[in-house]
Amino acid sequence: MATSRPVRTRANARLGLGLAAVGRPAYITLGRDADLPAHRSEAVLEARAHEVLDAARELGIDYVDVARSYGLAEQFLRSWLEEADAHPFVASKWGYRYTAGWRRDADQHEVKDHSLALFVQQWAETDRLLGRWLRLYQVHSLTSDSPLWEDHALLDALAHLRDQGCEIGFSTSGPAQADAVRRGLELTVQGRPLFTSVQSTWNLLERSVAPALEEAAAHGVRVVVKEALANGRLALPGPATVGLEQAARDHEVGLDALAIAAALTQPWADVVLSGAVTVPQLTSNAAAGDLAGEPGLDTLVAPQAPAEYWAERSRLSWA
Numbered sequence: 001m002a003t004s005r006p007v008r009t010r011a012n013a014r015l016g017l018g019l020a021a022v023g024r025p026a027y028i029t030l031g032r033d034a035d036l037p038a039h040r041s042e043a044v045l046e047a048r049a050h051e052v053l054d055a056a057r058e059l060g061i062d063y064v065d066v067a068r069s070y071g072l073a074e075q076f077l078r079s080w081l082e083e084a085d086a087h088p089f090v091a092s093k094w095g096y097r098y099t100a101g102w103r104r105d106a107d108q109h110e111v112k113d114h115s116l117a118l119f120v121q122q123w124a125e126t127d128r129l130l131g132r133w134l135r136l137y138q139v140h141s142l143t144s145d146s147p148l149w150e151d152h153a154l155l156d157a158l159a160h161l162r163d164q165g166c167e168i169g170f171s172t173s174g175p176a177q178a179d180a181v182r183r184g185l186e187l188t189v190q191g192r193p194l195f196t197s198v199q200s201t202w203n204l205l206e207r208s209v210a211p212a213l214e215e216a217a218a219h220g221v222r223v224v225v226k227e228a229l230a231n232g233r234l235a236l237p238g239p240a241t242v243g244l245e246q247a248a249r250d251h252e253v254g255l256d257a258l259a260i261a262a263a264l265t266q267p268w269a270d271v272v273l274s275g276a277v278t279v280p281q282l283t284s285n286a287a288a289g290d291l292a293g294e295p296g297l298d299t300l301v302a303p304q305a306p307a308e309y310w311a312e313r314s315r316l317s318w319a
Helices: 042-058 073-083 116-130 152-163 177-186 210-218 239-251 255-264 279-290 306-314
Strands: 014-018 063-065 089-094 096-098 110-112 134-139 167-171 197-201 222-226 271-274
Touching: 014 042, 014 255, 014 279, 042 073, 042 279, 063 222, 063 271, 073 089, 073 116, 089 116, 116 134, 116 152, 134 197, 152 167, 167 222, 177 197, 177 210, 197 210, 210 222, 239 255, 255 271, 255 279, 271 279
Parallel strands: 014 063, 014 271, 063 089, 089 134, 134 167, 167 197, 197 222, 222 271
Antiparallel strands: 096 110
C-alpha cells in the first residue's frame, strides 16, 4: 500500500467543481428547469460551463472533475483552459459512453463498459483534449463485480498509464460502494498499488461508505466526495431537509452549504465536489468552507438505509 499520510485535521478538505450537470443537456439533479434555460445547445452550455469555471477560479477552487460520459464536459473544460490563466488539478473518468445524442428525452443517456477496448478509445479521446492538464484518470463507477478485476490486459494498460506519470483512480456508486473501495485498496499490478484516488458518494442521507473511505485515507489514498447534495435532495426544501432548515436560518446560509460542510468536516475527506450549474449556486456552495468543523452537522438529517437511498436515486428523472 501507499505510504500513510500525516495526521489530518478537519480543515484540510477543499471544495472542487464537477461538470457532470453542465456538460450535457440532461442530468438527474433536481431543479434543473430553474437552473438552466429551456434551450440547451452546445454553445449555451459551453458558455455556462465557462461562467462557472471562472467563478470557481475566483473562489480559489482548484480541482475540476469531468468524464467521457459527461457529454461535452471535457471539450468545454479544454476550451476554458486554453483561454484562462489557471492551472487546476484536472481529473477525468472513463468507462461509460454518452449515448443521448444531446437529447433530453433520450431513452438511454449512458452505457457502462469496463473493457480494454473502451479504455483504449476513451483514453485517446481524453488525452487529445486534456493531455496537457490531466492529473488523474479514473475508472467510472467501479463495482466489486466489474470484469476489470480479472482483466489482466486492461490492468496492465492502466498500470502502464500509471507508470507514465498519470494517477489512476476509481469512482463508486450503489449500496455496495464499500466493497468496491476495499477491493480497490487491495489491488496491486506489477507489484504496486494501482489506485491512488477514490471518488465515492457520501452525503447526510447516504453515509454507508464512510468506514471504507476512512481506511482509504489511512493508506494515503486521496478521497473525493461526490453527490454531497444527494442530486439536489439536500439543496431544496422537502422531507429530506427538515432538520437542515432551522440550522440554515440560524447560520444565514443555504441548505446546500450545510450539507457540503458536513462532507468537508469528515476527517477522511480531501475534496468535496460541487455540481453547481450557476454562479450563485457555486457561491452558495462555497459558503460551506466557513462552516466546516461546525459540531453537530451529522445530527441534522437522519440517514437512509443504503438500499432505500439508491432505489430512490434510481427513480430520479433525467431532465
